[in-house]
Amino acid sequence: MNEPITISLKTGGQWLVSPVGDTTIFCRESFTDDHKDIENMVLEFAKERILPNVEAIDKLDKDLSLSILREMGELGLIGVDAPEEYGGTELDKITSCIVTEGVSRGGSASFSCTFGVQTGIGIMGIVFFGTPEQKKKYLPKLMIGEWVGAYGLTEPSSGSDALAAKTTAVLSDDGSYYILNGEKQFISNGAWADIYTILAQVDGDKFSGFIIERGTAGFEIGTEEKKMGMKGSSTTSLKFTDARVPVENLLYEVGKGAAIAFNALNIGRYKLGAASVGGIKLALEETIKYALERRQFGQPIARFDAIRGKIADISVRLFATDAMLYRTVGLIQDAIDDLDKNDPDYYKKMGEATERFAVEASMVKVFGSETSDMCIDTCLQIFGGYGFIEEYPLARAYRDDRINTIWEGTNEINRMIITGYMMKKVLLEELSLRNYLKELDDFLSQDLPGLGDDPLSLEKYGLENAKRLAALVFHEALCEYGQDLKHEQQLGEALADIFTEIFTMESVIARVSQIQSANGASNMSSIIARIYAAETLLTIKSLSKVSLNKIFKEIIPDNHQETIQQLTSRMTLHTDVISLKQELADFMYTKKDYPF
């Protein structure tokens, strides 16, 4: 027997092979008083300073957007992720998500973008990898919004294939500056920024980061793109023609550009989930209000069962996104808490700690953006014809939302990351899939455990079986394709979705169980968990079936038939989701604000 490999639990993916309910997760209900106070402040700010300005911002009013940004800088909201020494507020990643979510409750996705770049990709390269001199020079003014930040990775011919960027940087003969040539595309804050973090190839193939100031000779900013949505945010190309960048503006080291690029993206991904949660909450509140006011056939449309179903669906998906988002951020923060703040490499190590949860960050990005798609679309549907009219809030939200499955890595790329990283974890034996499956026969020989008085015991049991089914499918996929699994993209996407559904379902169940043990039985959150579990187990079953049919080329081997049959039958719940959705929607109608 092999020696068991000891690994740090503070790494992603472990939930796949851990018993349900094994650990306490971080969730909204775990917020401290400081978190709550900050949340209240940001929500108040968003409601008073952003919400009334949504239309004006959408007219690409630079002065307005930047004046709001500066106000937020004064309040310390820009620097949540940045060191205090350089003007940041240096709070935890939970706070960072609370702020992101709160800002998006202001209803201007455009402003959220401006703010998100300023607090994320526009500064994080410098925060993580900048020298003390670079930090001192740039961060304090970025923190108060006096300077605006931007980040340039994408190029006209390289989007998803980011490392294939063609922009070049050549060291001058006297070694005092780099000469940059090339073009960047779709750069948020492009026309408004003062400081740009730009990725370019040194000596043709050493991907590297540079800090470039506006006004650098040979650096030109293109015209504003005419976009489908996000009309109030600046998006331009950037052009470098023999642009001279002093050597002291090299960020990190030559050839370390990928670290800069990917660290920024990991953070951007979970923050996108936070922004989605804020946007959906706002849309849901507006939609419920509309549905209760709008009368057809002599009653508010909210009372029609078809609408109740939709309101319940949105509420459930939103609760789930919220649960998996804060669980992920809690995991990342927990890993960061182990680091020594006085370590000169603290921020680099923070990047590495975040990287260990790249799977979860990508899951939050995919699930958050697709939940947002589904929810905004459904809200617009409930608004009926008025949803299609610009004076009502959903048309803009719909157009603005569309970008979310595209940027921060397309959802296709993120699904490949999910399955790819999970695969890597198995191959490195960081995730002991084989050990887990060894116990499968044992597990299957046990009967359904006593239900006790846990209202979610059937759901938990279903999830235990779903984890085994997922592990089995994954294991068989790896046996069949090995490393080539990465070329089987459709199968890889199905696996990514199975993993995401399991992680999310477990997050929902854990969050609800925690709410119940803290506050006694909460009927409504329990209803949400039951609906989500019933529907998700069906999804996992069907994705698994599709995957197995591919892996086994339509002929499931006899030795697997019975196992799969047993697992899937134990995943079958008989929950009456329709009645639960009616009850949930009626509850939602009694609340002015989203109550969870």
Add this chain to the structure above:
Amino acid sequence: MKIAVLIKQVPGSESPLPLNSTQTWVDEPQVTYTMNPPDNYALEEALLIKENVGDGEVVAVSLGPERVKKVIREGLAKGADRGIYLEENSQIETDPLSIARSFASVLQDENFDLILTGLQSDDAGMGQTGVLIGELLGLSTATLAVQTNIQDEQIRVKRELESGWFQWVKLPLPASISIQSGLNTPRYPSLKGIMGAKKKEIRVIPASEHQTAEKTQTIKKVFVPQTTKKTEVIEGNADTAAARILEILKSDVKVL
């Protein structure tokens, strides 16, 4: 300049307001609370005065059940230097005189130069606390201040009168002034302020130490006013109808 700001916690404007089973107040557990908006302006004015004078102390003071500590903390987050919390755990207090006596008994030893209150609370709306405290402590008092100006040992106050009239008055310090809403733009607490608030002192005064007098007023019943609908069909020719409509607009609706 030592300034006390009296901050009340009241039901938020968007909170549901169901009545309790005895119909003597709202059903508290179902209510979400917020800082009384007029007090927010008083707090901002106090912070501005302190900043202008260049030195001094702003103390956030509140009375009520444990939950009201939240508005004190909010005051501290916005820049108040310390807090005083007067415990009060019985049924909601609406008697302005006994409330003022409680505050006065605690505030008198502190020798504040200035006591600021919002012009009224958004729940009970009595609008008397600041004046009564001034009277009990022998301070100068003014109400409805829309502008303040500290000069040596005096405060000049611009007061809002009826029909668009204003009045400047000059009062010797110490003084108790009630502040009209809208005279300034209340700040948001900064993240640093929020994080720093928990390090600031909140002195707790047990109920037994400040409740000196018997209540002179209790709530008998709280109810939602009945709305009645009355339709009047105006008959006659256009002139008669117009005359009647004019009369209604003048005497019933009172918009003319």
